[in-house]
Amino acid sequence: MLRIYCPYCESVRDEDEFHCVGEAHIKRPERPDDLNDQEWGEYLHFRTNPRGEHREIWHHAVGCRQHFNVVRDTETYEIRHVYRIGEEPPHEAVLDE
Amino acid sequence: MTQHYSFLQLIRQAFKHHEGWKPAWNSVEPRDEYDIVVVGGGGHGLATAYYLAKNHGLTNVAVLEKGWIGGGNTGRNTTIVRSNYLRDEAAHLYEFALELWEGLSADLNFNVMFSQRGVLNLGHSLQDMRDIERRVNANRLNGIDGEVLSPAEIQKIVPILDCSPNNRYPVLGASWQPRGGIARHDAVAWGYARAADRLGVDIVEHAAVVDIPLNRNTGAVDGVVIEHAGERKFIRARKVACVTAGNSGVVAALAGLKLPIESRPLQAFVSEPLKPCLDTVVMSNAVHGYLSQSDKGDLVIGAGTDGYNGYGQRGSFEIIEETARAICELFPVFSRVRMNRQWGGIVDICPDACPIIGRMSVPGLYFNCGWGTGGFKATPGSGFVFAHTVAEDHPHPLAAPFSVERFHTGAVIDEHGAAGVAH
Numbered sequence: 250m251l252r253i254y255c256p257y258c259e260s261v262r263d264e265d266e267f268h269c270v271g272e273a274h275i276k277r278p279e280r281p282d283d284l285n286d287q288e289w290g291e292y293l294h295f296r297t298n299p300r301g302e303h304r305e306i307w308h309h310a311v312g313c314r315q316h317f318n319v320v321r322d323t324e325t326y327e328i329r330h331v332y333r334i335g336e337e338p339p340h341e342a343v344l345d346e
Numbered sequence: 347m348t349q350h351y352s353f354l355q356l357i358r359q360a361f362k363h364h365e366g367w368k369p370a371w372n373s374v375e376p377r378d379e380y381d382i383v384v385v386g387g388g389g390h391g392l393a394t395a396y397y398l399a400k401n402h403g404l405t406n407v408a409v410l411e412k413g414w415i416g417g418g419n420t421g422r423n424t425t426i427v428r429s430n431y432l433r434d435e436a437a438h439l440y441e442f443a444l445e446l447w448e449g450l451s452a453d454l455n456f457n458v459m460f461s462q463r464g465v466l467n468l469g470h471s472l473q474d475m476r477d478i479e480r481r482v483n484a485n486r487l488n489g490i491d492g493e494v495l496s497p498a499e500i501q502k503i504v505p506i507l508d509c510s511p512n513n514r515y516p517v518l519g520a521s522w523q524p525r526g527g528i529a530r531h532d533a534v535a536w537g538y539a540r541a542a543d544r545l546g547v548d549i550v551e552h553a554a555v556v557d558i559p560l561n562r563n564t565g566a567v568d569g570v571v572i573e574h575a576g577e578r579k580f581i582r583a584r585k586v587a588c589v590t591a592g593n594s595g596v597v598a599a600l601a602g603l604k605l606p607i608e609s610r611p612l613q614a615f616v617s618e619p620l621k622p623c624l625d626t627v628v629m630s631n632a633v634h635g636y637l638s639q640s641d642k643g644d645l646v647i648g649a650g651t652d653g654y655n656g657y658g659q660r661g662s663f664e665i666i667e668e669t670a671r672a673i674c675e676l677f678p679v680f681s682r683v684r685m686n687r688q689w690g691g692i693v694d695i696c697p698d699a700c701p702i703i704g705r706m707s708v709p710g711l712y713f714n715c716g717w718g719t720g721g722f723k724a725t726p727g728s729g730f731v732f733a734h735t736v737a738e739d740h741p742h743p744l745a746a747p748f749s750v751e752r753f754h755t756g757a758v759i760d761e762h763g764a765a766g767v768a769h
């Protein structure tokens with residue numbers, strides 16, 4: 250069972266209060282009409298799926314119902330950072346892509 | 347050369363106190379060069395190697411496995427086999443696999459204990475029942491056996507299932523595929539390994555592929571770099587066929603590619619052994635659990651995936667609770683059964699819950715992955731069509747719709763909401 254810190258409730262809660270929405274920091278293309286099929290397909294379907302550090306959005310579904318960002322290791326399940334939507338990840342967590 | 351298994355052989359060995367049996371296959375040291383290397387020694391990889399040798403005469407082939415044969419999802423799954431998928435493309439592929447299952451033990455000369463005990467997919471709401479009727483009709487149009495059963499008919503097949511109308515999620519009906527069932531997962535890995543070995547394929551265990559170097563001039567694959575016995579070694583190969591399930595994203599990245607796959611733990615557990623009480627497979631999407639009873643007597647219980655990506659081969663505690671709830675809802679009689687073991691496997695989930703089979707943009711590189719929570723049932727068919735695709739450098743007709751390009755063209759095969767349950 251993961252124990253997750255909600256930056257809005259400012260407390261640590263059990264995993265089953267939350268819902269993982271998926272990878273974070275995916276930007277909707279500003280001009281979707283200008284994309285070709287290749288680019289649109291990548292935007293819709295291709296996620297990073299790393300074995301290691303992963304940035305994801307979590308939803309405090311049965312708590313305050315706010316969304317926030319988490320940096321989590323998919324191998325050790327360690328939660329490295331939690332930060333609010335709109336904030337940038339702490340510097341050391343920025344993955345080079 | 348391995349022995350042919352037969353009744354006569356059994357008698358002969360009995361007189362030698364069963365001390366004359368030879369290993370079913372040999373794990374060998376890799377050579378420097380092969381025509382084809384198969385990365386991943388799960389059921390699908392081993393089946394690919396077997397059909398490359400058997401159907402295409404290609405025996406200069408190695409299977410490279412980072413752990414031991416069948417130690418991945420092949421040896422971790424709940425072994426349900428069925429072919430009642432909604433979409434034509436999926437139904438044809440899984441039905442082709444089911445037909446191969448029906449002759450597999452004889453073909454491999456290895457008892458894979460395929461038991462066609464039937465599979466029930468329960469419906470608990472009006473919408474469930476509409477979906478079930480639609481799926482069974484689609485199956486029958488595709489020549490796949492299927493029936494819609496009433497609660498009374500279900501009760502006759504599974505007397506211990508709670509079909510009373512007062513349940514929180516009452517059983518309103520089910521789809522029934524009599525030709526579905528279960529098989530012995532380890533035997534599938536061992537049977538294919540042995541059969542491939544007998545045809546001359548090299549099986550190399552404890553050889554992790556750590557790099558897939560590309561040719562600087564042509565951009566095609568040159569081979570693979572493995573870590574084996576504490577050393578790194580380059581193996582030249584014309585073709586590299588990756589069948590690495592939950593690690594496919596990591597392996598694709600070695601060649602600079604990205605796949606539309608996310609990796610998640612899926613877990614299962616088995617109970618203490620019980621007297622025979624369940625002689626079919628029961629699955630429920632709505633309460634989310636499924637189970638069967640193995641020949642040893644233990645209940646084999648499956649659940650949903652964790653709600654987030656992960657590579658830890660365990661599975662979250664929350665899912666254990668959820669699954670136990672589902673099983674007790676369906677079978678109150680099991681509420682005090684104790685669980686013996688629990689484990690997880692990393693499943694490779696595609697956005698449309700269908701596999702990726704075919705060539706990649708890098709020449710000489712092929713992937714067969716994305717089987718997610720439900721690929722065990724496809725093992726023979728998957729190996730068959732992938733071997734064809736790799737040998738001919740052209741997709742087998744049954745594999746053609748499953749190329750990775752569908753995520754760019756939009757021709758996805760949406761089985762997510764359509765299949766009875768995911769496994």
Ligand SMILES: Cc1cc2nc3c(=O)[nH]c(=O)nc-3n(C[C@H](O)[C@H](O)[C@H](O)COP(=O)(O)OP(=O)(O)OC[C@H]3O[C@@H](n4cnc5c(N)ncnc54)[C@H](O)[C@@H]3O)c2cc1C
Nearest residue numbers: 386388389390412418419420423424426555691721722723
């Ligand atoms: C708990 C659970 C229950 C399931 N239940 C069912 C079910 O009831 N019915 C059903 O049809 N399906 C089920 N599945 C899904 C099914 O198990 C898989 O789809 C199927 O077994 C995949 O087979 P595979 O050979 O592709 O993968 P695996 O058996 O996982 O083989 C992949 C192999 O690749 C190896 N590998 C990975 N990376 C490397 C590398 N870099 N170098 C060398 N080797 C590497 C791994 O060690 C592994 O052995 C279930 C899965 C799980 C986890």
Ligand SMILES: [Zn+2]
Nearest residue numbers: 255258309313
């Ligand atoms: Zn909160």
